[in-house]
Amino acid sequence: MNNCFRKNGVALFNQDCLEVLHSFPDESIDLIVTDPPYTTTPRGNAGNSGGMLQKKINKDGKVFTHNSITALEYAPEFYRLLKDGSHCYIMTNHIHLIEFLNTFTDLRTDEERKQGKKPYGFHFIKSLIWNKGNKIQGQFYMSQFEYILFFRKGRGVKINNCGTADILDIPNKKTKGADGKNLHDTEKPVELMKILIENSSQPNQIVLDPFAGIGGVPRACIQSGRKCIACEIDPTYCETMTELVESETLCKL
Template sequence: MENGAWQGVSRLIHGDCVSVMREMPERSVDLVVTDPPYKLIGGGRADTPDAPSGILRNNDKRLFAYNDISAEEWLPEVYRVMKNDTQIYVMTNYINLVHFIKVMEQTGFRIHNLLVWEKNNCTPSRWYMKNAEYVIFGRKGAAKPINNIGSKTVHTFNNIIGNKLHPAEKPVELMRYYIENSSFSGDTVLDPFMGAGSVGVACEDANRNFIGIEKDREYFDIAQSRLQKGVISYG
C-alpha cells in the first residue's frame, strides 16, 4: 500500500503482525495500545496443584493458538511505525513484566510508568484474588503530557465476567481511557494483536482511526462483525 493508504481510515487486517507492519510506512501511527500474547504461568508439574489445566494444559501453557511470538520480533516493528514523540501501552502479567520492559528499552522506548488496572470484579481463588493487571506505559521520543493530567497510575474498571468474545478480552472503557489520554480526534491507533477488537471499538467511540491486526481467523471475524462502520478489511 502507498503511504497515504494507511491514513485517515480504519483498517482490519488478517495476518501476521510482523509481516503486516513491515509493509507499513515509518512514523505512520500516533498511538499503540495492545495486549500481546504471552506466557500465563511459570513451571508446574502435571501432578501438582499449580499445574496448568484445561486449555492451558492442552495447549502448552498457552491461552491462544498463536502466542509463540517473542517481544524481540514485534516491538522493533512497532517502534518503527510509531511517529516520534508518541506513546504506547502494553498489557502484561507479572511473569512477563520484566522481560517486556527490558526489550522495550533495548528497542529504544523510554518507560514512563507502570500502570495498574484494578478490577472492580474478579473471581475468588484459594490465594490472593487476581484483581489487578499491569500496563507498561512508554514512549518513543520526547515526553509529552497525557490529556487528562489528573489520571492516576492505579485506575478501576470492571472486568468482563462470562460470555467473553476472547479469552483475554479487555473492557472497551479501559481501552478508551488510554486512547483518550494519549491521542486526539482523527489520530491513528494501532493494535497489532487485535483479538476481538476492543481497542477498535474504543477508537470508533472516541473518533480515532484504527489499524487492527489479528492472526487468528476466529477472532478476526468477531472483530470484523463489531467494527463494520467505516472500516476496510483485508483477509
C-alpha cells in the first residue's frame, strides 16, 4: 500500500481508514483504542474540548475537514478485525454517547433486523472517565471530563492492572507548533493512551487506531513496546504524526 510509513512495528496510513481496514483479515487485531471524529454543535457545550475549539466549529458542526464518517460505517469493521476476548476503547462526548452505545452493542444491518436476527455486537463493560483537569465554560455545568467507552468482543478478559481506577486524572496537555498553536485541537495525551494500551494488551501485540490525528496512540505504543496500525485521512495531521512518531522511535534507540 502506498502513502504508508512503516518503522519498528508501527504502520501509519494517510488514507481513509475504511479502505485500510477492509484490507486486513478477520481477527487480526489485539486491541482498538480510538477517538473518532463527530460533528458537534456550534453553540453551547461541545463536550469534547470546548474553549478555543468552540470558536473553530463551523456552521455544519465541523471541527476537522473530515468528520462525516459515522459509527455505523466503522463499528462492524472493528468487530470483524478484533480477536475473541479483546478490548475496544472509544472516546466520545455526551452528545454521541447513546448513538455509540447503541451502535456498538447491536451491529445488525437493516436487512438482518427485518429477518429477525438476534442482536449481536460488542459487550459494553463500562465507561471510564478522563478527568482533563481543566474546566470549560458551558450552559449546563462546566465540562471537565470525557467518556472512554470500554467494550469487549467475545469472552471476558481482565485488564492487566486491576488496581487502575475508572477515573483517569491526566492533564489535558496539547503539543504546540513553532507558532505556539495546538498541532491538533483534540489531541489525547500519550500518558492516557498508555494506561489503556498497557491494561488491555501484551508487549508486541497489535493495537489499531483508525482515527489517529497526530498519533497519541502510536506514540504510546512505541513507549509501551506494542505494534501499531494507525490511519489519518488528513495529510497535514498525518505528516505531523509521522514526524512525532519518528522522534519517539529515535528516543527509544
